Amino acid sequence: MERAQTSEALLRARLEPARILLDADDIDVGALNSTLAMLDGAEISHLLETIPAAQRIEIWTRIDDGLAAEVLDELPDLIASDLVHKTPDERLGRIGSAMNIEQMSDAFELFPDDIQESLVAGLSQEERKRFESAIAYSEDSVGRVMRSDMLVSLESATVNDALEDIRKRPSFPEQTDQLFVTDAHGALIGVVRVNDLLVAMPDTPIAALTDRDPPRLRARETLEDAAALFERDDLVCAPVINRDGRLVGRMAVEEVVDSLREMSEENAFFREGLRSDEDLFGRVWESARRRWLWLSLNLLTAFVASRVIGLFEENIQALVVLATLMPIVASIAGNTGNQTVALVIRGLAMGGITRSNLAYLAAKELSIALINGLIWGGVMGAALVGIYGDVGLGFVMAAAITLNLGVAALVGVVIPLSMDAMGRDPALGSSVVLTFITDSMGFFIFLGLGAVFLVQA
C-alpha cells in the first residue's frame, strides 16, 4: 500500500490505461484519445519508449503538434528519428514551428533537408542568431543545452528597476535563483541572488547586491565539467559566458540532472557495447543488426584466444584434465581485472588519478592480485590435489591463477588509462580488451606451465 503512493508507481498507473487500450485487438479510438488528453509531453514520451515500435505510431498520430514538439524533444534520438521518418512533411513542418529555439537546435538533424530550410527561414533575425550559435557548439557542451530565458539587469539599475522588468515579463523563468548583472556591452559583471532582491529596499543599487565572483560556465565547457561544478557548489543555475566574457545564456540544474542520468545509463550500456539510445522495444531486425559490430569483435577475440589453446593441442591430448581446468584460470582473472577497470574508470571520472599517485595505484592493485592469487590459487590448487591426487597439478593451478591475476591487475590499470590518454571513453571497450588478454594469457600460462611441469615430466 505504501509503495502504491510513490511517484514512480503513480506514473506507471497513469500510463496503464493507454497500454491496455493499445493491447486490445480492436483499438477503442475514442477512449484512447481521451486517455492521451490527460498526459503531458514527458509522460507520453515515457509511454512511447516502453511500448513495442509498431504501437508507437498509433499514439504519435493522435497527439497535437505542440505536444508532439515536446515529445520529440524528450524522446531518445533513435525512437524520435523513426517517428519523424513516418510523419508527412506537412505535419513535420508544423511540429518544427511549434518548437522553441532550444528544442529546435536539439531536434534539427532529425528533420529532412527541405523542412530544415523552411524552419530556419521562418525564424526572426534574433531567433536565427540564437539558433546558429546553439548548433555551433558540440553535442555535449554547455553551449548546446544552455537557455536564453534569464533575468538580466544592468549594473547601474536599482532593485526597483529590476523588479519592474520582472513584472513586465510574461512569466518568471524556471529554476532561477539569480539575476545576472552585465555592463552596457553585455559583459557579465556578477550575479544577484533572487533572495536578496526579495528583502532589499526598492532604491538599493543593484551594484551593491552583486556578487562579483560567482560560479560561471563557458559555453564550450563539457556537460560533465558543468555537472561537477553544479554538484560541488550546489547550484540551481549559473550564467554562461563566451570567450569574450559576454553573457550568452544560462544553464539550470535540470540539464545537470538529465545529463547525470544519461551518463549513468550510457556507462552501463557502453560497457556492453550498446548505443546509449538502444531501444528496448524496437524492431527485431534493426536491433539484431545494431549488435553485429560488437558480436563480430567478440567472436574475433574469442577465436584468437582459442588459437592459443591450439598451440597446446598435443599436451591436452596427453593430459586432458588441462582442458577441463583451463577456463577457471581465464575466468577468475577476467572478473578480477574488470574490478580494477571499474575502480580506475571511477578514479578517472573523479579526476583523482594524477601522475603522483599512479605508481602507488598500480603497485597496490598488483599487490592485491598477488596476495589473492596466492591465497585463492592455493585453495583451488589444494582442492585439485584432493580431487586428482596430483600435487604437481595443484601447484601449476596455484601458480597460473597467481600469475594471471597479476596480469589482470596491470592490464586493468593500463587499459583505461591509455584509452583516456588517447582521448577515448574508457568505459567503451576496456572490458573487451581486458577479457581478451586475460583469456589468452590464462590459457597460455596454465597450458604452458602444464606442458613444462606435468606433461613432459
Add this chain to the structure above:
Amino acid sequence: MERAQTSEALLRARLEPARILLDADDIDVGALNSTLAMLDGAEISHLLETIPAAQRIEIWTRIDDGLAAEVLDELPDLIASDLVHKTPDERLGRIGSAMNIEQMSDAFELFPDDIQESLVAGLSQEERKRFESAIAYSEDSVGRVMRSDMLVSLESATVNDALEDIRKRPSFPEQTDQLFVTDAHGALIGVVRVNDLLVAMPDTPIAALTDRDPPRLRARETLEDAAALFERDDLVCAPVINRDGRLVGRMAVEEVVDSLREMSEENAFFREGLRSDEDLFGRVWESARRRWLWLSLNLLTAFVASRVIGLFEENIQALVVLATLMPIVASIAGNTGNQTVALVIRGLAMGGITRSNLAYLAAKELSIALINGLIWGGVMGAALVGIYGDVGLGFVMAAAITLNLGVAALVGVVIPLSMDAMGRDPALGSSVVLTFITDSMGFFIFLGLGAVFLVQA
C-alpha cells in the same frame, strides 16, 4: 589551453600543491598548513579520496574541527570510518558538536558509543526530536536526507508577514524557490513560489498565491523515486510530509544530484561485485580481503562450469579440437547475454517493463539471438570448415552458437526480472549468474553436439 580553464581542471590545479607537498620526503609543515587553509570542505574531501591511505592522516590532523565536520559529511563511509578510528575521542567529540543535525544523523554510526551518547545529550529538545526522526528513516529514504531549513508561512498570513519573517532569518535557505504554506496544525496546504512573492503587492494574502496541488514527497519514499519526481517536474525543492500530511522537512535538488551520481557509480561497481564506497587508494590488505567473497564465488562458479567439461573428457581426448574451440561458444553467449541484462535493467529502472510488454520483450530478444546466432554462428562454422576441412565441425559450431545465444537471451531477460521481483537490486549479481549459465551451457551444448555428431560418427 581551452581545457585548462574547465572547472575540473581548476579543481585539480587547486589540489596539486597539497599533493606535491605530501609526496616530498620531508613534509614542509608550514607550507602544507597554508595550502590547506585555502581549500573548502568539498575540496579537502576530494583530496583525501585521491591520496594513498597513509597520507590521509597528515591532512586530517591539520584541519580545524568545523572543517573536519564538513569533510566527514562529504567522505565515503569507508574512508570516514578509517579516519574516525584514528582520531582521539576528545577531538571526535568536538567534531561531532560542530555538525548540524543532518550531518550528525548521517555520520552518527561512525562514532564510538560513548561519543554518540554525549552528542545526543548535548542536543536541545527540539534538535533531539529532529535527530531522532531523521535516524528513524531508512538509509536511502527521503526522510534521511531531508533538511529542516525552509521557508514556512501560515495560510492566514500576508505577503508582508512572510517577507518580515524572511528578513528576520539569519540567512536565506539555499536552493529554495518555494515557501511552504501550512495550517495552524502544521499540515501542508500548498506552496507559494518565491518568484510570485517577489512581484506581489505586500498586502496580498498568502492564500491567494498558494498552489494547492504542488509536487510533494513522503518521508518514507525512496531517494530513487524522489529523483524521478525532481527529474520529471524539473524541481528545485519540494516539501516532505509524513503519514499524517504534516510538513516535516524539505528536499532540495542538491540531494537528487548527489544520489544520481551515487547511483551511477554504484551500478558500475555493483556489476563487478565492488562496494560502492570501495577505496581506490585504500590499504592493500583491507582491499584484498574485501574482494574475497566475490573471488571465491567466481572461483566456485568457474569450477562447477569446468565440471561440465569433465563429463566429456573422453570425447576431448578423441577429438582435441573440441577443447580448443569450446571457449568461443561460452564467451560469445556471455557477452551477448550481458547486453540483454543491461537493457532489461534499464527498462526496470525506467519503470518501463510491465506485464503487458514482457512477452514481447522476451520474444524480441530471443528472435535477435536466433537471427544473430544463425548469421554469426554460420560465419564461424564456415571459417572452421575452411581451417579444419571438416564440415561436421562447422555445423556443430554454428548450431552450438545459435542455441547458446538463445539460452543467453532468455536467461538475460529472466535473471534481472526475477531478482527485481525478489526485491533485490538486479545490477548486483545478474552478470555472475548469467556468465555461469552461458559458460556451463556453452560447454555442454558444444561438447554434447560434438560427442554425438563428430566423435561417435
